[in-house]
Amino acid sequence: MRCHAAAHQIRISTLRLVEAYTAAGMVDDDRALxxxxxxxxxxxxxxxxxxxxxxxxxxxxxxxxxxxxxxxxxxxxxxxxxxxxxxxxxxxxxxxxxxxx
Known part of the structure; x- marks a missing residue:
């Protein structure tokens, strides 16, 4: 599931969801600057x-x-x-x- 879709389902911002996934060691942020x-x-x-x-x-x-x-x-x-x-x-x-x- 994409982060944005997951964030929409639980009604939190994508940024907060990525922060939570990162803190849990579940994401490698490879977005371009x-x-x-x-x-x-x-x-x-x-x-x-x-x-x-x-x-x-x-x-x-x-x-x-x-x-x-x-x-x-x-x-x-x-x-x-x-x-x-x-x-x-x-x-x-x-x-x-x-x-x-």
Whole structure:
């Protein structure tokens, strides 16, 4: 049974149900980070070379890197603020709304 369906049957929020399942060791939360979903949606229309560079940067922000220059992983709150501030600088074509580089 899916969590949402189970939560609806017993009238509690899905978040509370997931917390209870997690505390009981019955769930492995493998949901994608909200920021990761946003990043994927935001960079979809970019050219492959630029997207590749941004993907590497995003991975280092969240997972850190042992290769020089070394970087510690950022918390989701801090890392989420970083791509948001730069996303608006990618111009969009007025006729289609797609980003141009």
């Amino acid at each position: 909200t920021t990761a979903r946003w990043f994927a949606d935001t960079t979809t229309g970019l050219l492959a070379p630029m997207r590749g560079e941004l993907d590497r940067w995003f991975t280092v922000m969240f997972q850190g890197s042992a290769a020089p220059p070394r970087s510690r992983p950022r918390s989701e709150q801090i890392a989420a603020a970083l791509p948001v501030s730069g996303a608006s600088c990618v111009p969009q074509t007025p006729d289609t709304g797609r980003r141009r580089v």
